[in-house]
Amino acid sequence: MGAVIHSAPHVIPVSRPPILDGAIAVRRGRVLAVGPRREILAAHPxxxxVRWPGVVVAGLVNAHTHLQFTRMAEVGRRAYDSFEEWSAAFDAVYFSPVRTDWAASAREGALLALRHGTTAVAxxxxxxxxxxxxxxxxxxxxxxxxxxxxxxxxxxxxxRHHLTSTVRELGGAGDAGTxxxxxxxxxPYTLDTGVLADLAVLARRFGLRQHIHLLESVHEREYTISGTGPIARLVRDLGFDFEILRAGGTGHGPVAFLDALGLLGPxxxxxxxxxxxxxxxxxxxxxxxxxxxxPRSNRTLGLDGPPVAALLAEGSAIAVGTDSLASxxxxxxxxxxRLLHALARQQGYxxxxxxxxxxEAATIGGARALGLDEGPDRIGALDRGARCDFAVFAIDADESDPYRTLIEDGPGRCVATVTGGDQAGRVHLVNSATEVGRGC
Structure with missing residues (x-):
């Protein structure tokens, strides 16, 4: 299989500055070279x-979602006054007698993500x-x-047996698996203390990454410190007799609590x-x-936005997620x-x-969160040897700041998403059921 050259008026590799009239040479799902179009074409005459309109950018990485809840969009279309109110609405639908086809719902969510320029998810x-x-x-x-x-x-x-059996079954599935x-x-409020500690042990034993909801609710801190507050009442109403409730808390906030149990790390x-x-x-x-x-999920739940300005100013590692259509x-x-951009400005950045x-947070930052920013299957940036995952947005980028133009004009303007994970490459055309097999 020969190479394919993808070019566009603007290419944003993320790993290097944007390229005006740029191009990407790809073969078998991997990037061969990135640079000015004239140089790439001269090297591969x-x-x-394939000439794309607008902007080509490294594939977006959605660092937090629940694709299986795509068919629960009715819950996410409402506005709530608190996390606890949303949780009750979610449970009413999730636990309803009407069975949801979670496999089909997740597939629908995956295709929606692809149509918006996302090439990888947590x-x-x-x-x-x-x-x-x-x-x-x-x-x-x-x-x-x-x-x-x-x-x-x-x-x-x-x-414990159910989880370890599932992990072994999925891990043994190889190339035909998931x-x-x-x-x-x-x-921290949906699992007992000993379970959390054991999950840290099991993750290390199986070599698996972990992903945890943390400090979404303002009441989570009161729960871990003293075992009181709205979340404590919610947990009791659900019938869980967790150690934190019996002991009257741990005296520690949620982050310190998880750290003491060995859950936090790269x-x-x-x-x-x-x-x-x-x-x-x-x-x-x-x-x-x-x-x-x-941030949009937080807003649906009536929550303040995250402290994005402080996280950026302090040099924290951040990524971006949508959560699910249920929120x-x-x-x-x-x-x-785009909402994070507005919040950061409001917070003084x-x-x-x-x-x-x-x-960068929406691309290489997400890849780093998933541990996929290094190695032969790395994603989040378009550089030699990386997977040829990228998205195309039909916008006229400002040459002085294409990043800003992408944030301001890019939402809803994705026209194609290219993924190279299967080595043959796929081009996912927005508003079409077509997949072009020789994209990479």
């Missing part, structure tokens, strides 16, 4: 050229039948098996972090933990980037690098 999977969605659609990333609702007793009786997997301990990233204080942000930086920010109006990651850093 016999190869086919997908939290609650029901295992939703696992194959990524491999079935060509979407990259990691499927995180979610664990929630176990007491220490139920974990010892059935929960791809990369991880573990998602849901949150193998882990968290979602939301809306209520992180300065000390907690510093601890996450020290541990090498990325924070996936989901967000769409899976268009650039919509969340004045550096001219804002747009660039947020596009």
């Amino acid at each position: 016999e190869e086919e050229e 997908d939290v999977v609650t029901d295992v039948e939703a696992m194959p969605a990524l491999s079935q659609t060509g979407l990259g990333g990691i499927s995180y098996l979610e664990v929630l609702g176990d007491t220490d007793a139920s974990w010892a009786e059935t929960g 791809g990369l997997i991880g573990i998602s301990p849901h949150a 193998h882990c990233h968290i979602a939301h972090g809306v209520h992180l204080d300065a000390g907690e942000r510093a601890l996450l930086r020290e541990r090498g933990v990325s924070v996936a920010l989901c 967000s109006p769409s899976l268009d990651l650039l919509e969340d980037v 004045r550096s001219p690098d804002l747009a660039r850093r947020l596009i």
